[in-house]
Amino acid sequence: MIRLRKLDKYVESRFQRTFILKDINLDIDQGDFMTIMGPSGAGKSTLLNIIGLLDQPSAGEYYFINDEVSRLKERKRSDIHKHHIGFVFQAYHLIDELTVYENIETPLIYKGVKSKERKSMVADMLDRFNIVAKKDLFPEQLSGGQQQVVGVARAIIGQPKLLLADEPTGNLHSEQGNMVMELFRDLNKQGMTIIQVTHSEHNASFGNRTIELVDGMLTENQESKEIRA
Template sequence: MVISLKNIEKYFEHGPVKTFVLRRVTLDIREGDFVSIMGPSGAGKSTLLHLLGMHDSDWTGEYWLLGQPVHKMNKRDRMELYKQYFGFVFQSYHLLDSLTVYENLDIPLSYRNIKKSERESIVCDALDRFQIVGKRDLYPNQLSGGQQQLVAVARAMIANPKILLADEPTGNLHSAQGQQIMEMFRKLNAEGTTIIQVTHNERNAEYGNRVVQIEDGWITGERTAAA
């Protein structure tokens, strides 16, 4: 099992009142899964995704990642795990406007102990793999939304993470651009990347193999995707 969650809960306190965002979430993710998390706005979907991505440490329960007890780790150790195993794609791209496409792809590698010559080779491979070689010296504001998200996916995948997390990855794109991103996800999943996405879009959910429904913080059901 890649990820195993047991009785995960998260709440906010307002005086004596607890407002729960996640309730007794128990979920297993297998290697090679492509899981879509669906539910109404405010259901806890993005909260769960950011918890998986270790952006949030204020929760209770057990979180096992490849057999390692994340719930027992300090923040620093969690971030090391995150860098080792995860890539994250956001709805609003999160590219750095002052950097070129090439430089945006190089940034995650610069945080690791990788020589400059090796980084150059990895970035060039990514530009080629995602068919954005011609965009390498452009800045984000010179790209369409679809192209920006493609760069964001390339950046998330630059270090070959085992798990890709995506929060409404096509939310700001028109349908043709969104389809291009989802086809890329399908390809990455076929190559072995485990993917967990939050989506409102039924069509996007069918790209995966599992659809998990969440409402009011509770997992209320799961089905096999039609694809």
């Protein structure tokens, strides 16, 4: 589903090039549930943003399904992002001017889902996450944990092929966190590919693959040795 080949991300100043990611080679198959771990500043979120088409590499190749992403026009990249990728952000990224209901509904509007179907799908999300009573509130009226729950609901409502999650339970209490991770595992069993960034060994245990980034590079472990030519 995803192939990264000799992928770099760097920033250049007048006298030097500073690498955020260096020589990343990685295959991610449809149906994987992969965890990216590593110390703070290792490049984990940058890698996730590149995979999610929110950022671009400085060098190397990124293939999403059968497309080499760097060669795609912006409209095609946007279409892939809207129709195939869901993203759970560590900092929520909810739209302040929209209610909980409207935030969850937004991806469906972008995808062109009809109004009646949207109402049914949003109602299901509100019920699943036990936030029906919050549907008319705005993000500023919610706790951090509640905002994260809304963010998760928004990310999965369109049933994306690929779900990217950056510290998805970092702002949740343990019961909410376990509920989200169990949901991710169920979605993965149904065929959704999931990539999460986390510091939690417990969260990592829900997946089937773990890679580690150190100083922007994949460490020599089982996963990095599995790369296919």
